[in-house]
Amino acid sequence: MRLYDAVDGTSRLLTVYPLRDGTWMNMSWVFPTKKESESTTVSWNTEGDRDEISTVFHDFDEDLKKMLQ
Numbered sequence: 001m002r003l004y005d006a007v008d009g010t011s012r013l014l015t016v017y018p019l020r021d022g023t024w025m026n027m028s029w030v031f032p033t034k035k036e037s038e039s040t041t042v043s044w045n046t047e048g049d050r051d052e053i054s055t056v057f058h059d060f061d062e063d064l065k066k067m068l069q
Contacts (some may be wrong), residue, residue: 029053
């Protein structure tokens with residue numbers, strides 16, 4: 001398991017770990033979304049917006065961003 005933290009006070013995290021004997025990978029891009037900041041509802045299981053994630057994590061490692069695409 002790997003945890004990547006932006007370490008800049010922005011609450012941006014990425015967790016990566018293998019599933020099914022390494023045949024699948026789970027990637028969790030964790031950050032306060034635009035929708036979340038406009039709402040009082042908090043959820044750990046919501047649909048992601050790939051464009052928003054790409055924008056929020058624009059300064060992360062190029063290999064990690066390629067996996068998102």
